Amino acid sequence: MPKCKFYRECQSQAVTQMQHTNMPLCKTHFLRYMESRVMKTIETYKLINFQDPDEKVLVAVSGGKDSQTLLTILHQVLKNKVPMEALYIEIGISPDSYSHDSEKVAKQLCDDLGVPFHVLNVHDRVGYDMDKIHQLGKILTRGKSRSKNKRFRGECSYCGLFKRYYINFFAIHNGFTKVATGHNLTDEATQLLSNFFSVDTELMSRAGPSTSRGVEGLVDRIKPLFYIYETELILYSYYGNVPHLPTECAYAGDSPMIRVKRSLEKVESFRRGTMMNMVRDFQKQLRPILSKTIPEEKQAVNKCKKCGMTTYLEVCSFCRTENRLREDLQKYHIIEES
Ligand code: AMP
Numbered sequence: 001m002p003k004c005k006f007y008r009e010c011q012s013q014a015v016t017q018m019q020h021t022n023m024p025l026c027k028t029h030f031l032r033y034m035e036s037r038v039m040k041t042i043e044t045y046k047l048i049n050f051q052d053p054d055e056k057v058l059v060a061v062s063g064g065k066d067s068q069t070l071l072t073i074l075h076q077v078l079k080n081k082v083p084m085e086a087l088y089i090e091i092g093i094s095p096d097s098y099s100h101d102s103e104k105v106a107k108q109l110c111d112d113l114g115v116p117f118h119v120l121n122v123h124d125r126v127g128y129d130m131d132k133i134h135q136l137g138k139i140l141t142r143g144k145s146r147s148k149n150k151r152f153r154g155e156c157s158y159c160g161l162f163k164r165y166y167i168n169f170f171a172i173h174n175g176f177t178k179v180a181t182g183h184n185l186t187d188e189a190t191q192l193l194s195n196f197f198s199v200d201t202e203l204m205s206r207a208g209p210s211t212s213r214g215v216e217g218l219v220d221r222i223k224p225l226f227y228i229y230e231t232e233l234i235l236y237s238y239y240g241n242v243p244h245l246p247t248e249c250a251y252a253g254d255s256p257m258i259r260v261k262r263s264l265e266k267v268e269s270f271r272r273g274t275m276m277n278m279v280r281d282f283q284k285q286l287r288p289i290l291s292k293t294i295p296e297e298k299q300a301v302n303k304c305k306k307c308g309m310t311t312y313l314e315v316c317s318f319c320r321t322e323n324r325l326r327e328d329l330q331k332y333h334i335i336e337e338s
Pocket residue numbers: 059060061062066067087088089090091163180181182183
């Protein structure tokens with residue numbers, strides 16, 4: 001490894017070379033460089049309004065390396081310039097003690113950094129959890145491909161829907177103006193490529209470091225790690241001693257998205273910077289053009305008849321899915337009728 005090239009005076013041995021620029025960096029300067037890139041994304045895309053006295057950021061923490069590193073970097077770069085708290089959604093995944101251990105490690109980091117930590121327990125809200133949904137999946141799919149099954153869309157789909165809904169729910173009810181998630185460049189490049197495969201121009205035009213919807217009742221979501229590779233986050237968590245749970249969720253399986261990601265990583269291995277160039281140039285060049293082809297929000301904004309949250313429908317998609325799951329869970333005696 002060559003010498004660190006962060007600035008001329010640094011004579012330390014480099015520990016890594018940047019994926020997209022090849023710049024060699026020592027441990028200290030690698031950590032600082034990562035933090036400065038996250039701050040640059042925040043400033044360039046105005047992810048946080050430092051002038052707004054009401055600005056309050058909720059970091060969605062899962063205990064995994066991405067959101068744990070996000071919290072660590074935000075704590076470092078924001079330096080009390082804006083109030084920041086963390087939320088963990090306890091979704092009830094018991095194999096390998098997954099949810100229990102995830103919560104523990106998320107809380108540990110928040111305690112270390114002095115960031116207020118909140119937990120929202122899904123079972124307390126709806127009376128069932130991911131373990132029960134997994135049991136239902138086994139009955140409804142009988143081992144067949146989940147993507148082809150209309151009654152069961154797969155654990156990850158329900159888990160994602162529940163988490164998105166309750167993160168927004170918590171943020172709205174507690175006066176947060178932004179929700180920060182740990183989505184990284186590798187996630188974004190994978191998503192972009194998948195959406196391109198199905199030529200979903202609407203989804204492609206919505207991809208970006210922030211989803212500023214400007215709709216009351218829907219909190220803005222921000223992705224400060226939008227331009228950071230997953231491999232760089234692994235290195236940051238290693239050199240920065242960021243506590244996190246390295247295990248994968250037992251219900252995740254080998255999804256098509258994971259296979260697209262692996263293919264993209266293969267391309268990245270012989271064309272350094274592919275993901276960065278693709279995502280950055282898409283944001284600069286293609287997204288503005290695509291956005292013009294998408295009609296403005298067609299439907300009026302409503303309050304969900306069941307839960308009162310903001311939706312474009314009469315009953316929100318969370319309530320409709322939750323209702324159907326409950327009916328099936330009762331039908332197969334996985335939970336009792338209420
Ligand atoms: P995933 O879709 O699991 O890769 O998660 C994407 C992002 O959602 C993470 O980086 C977190 O910011 C957030 N997230 C995932 N799981 C949870 C959870 N259980 N509680 C709170 N936030 C979560």
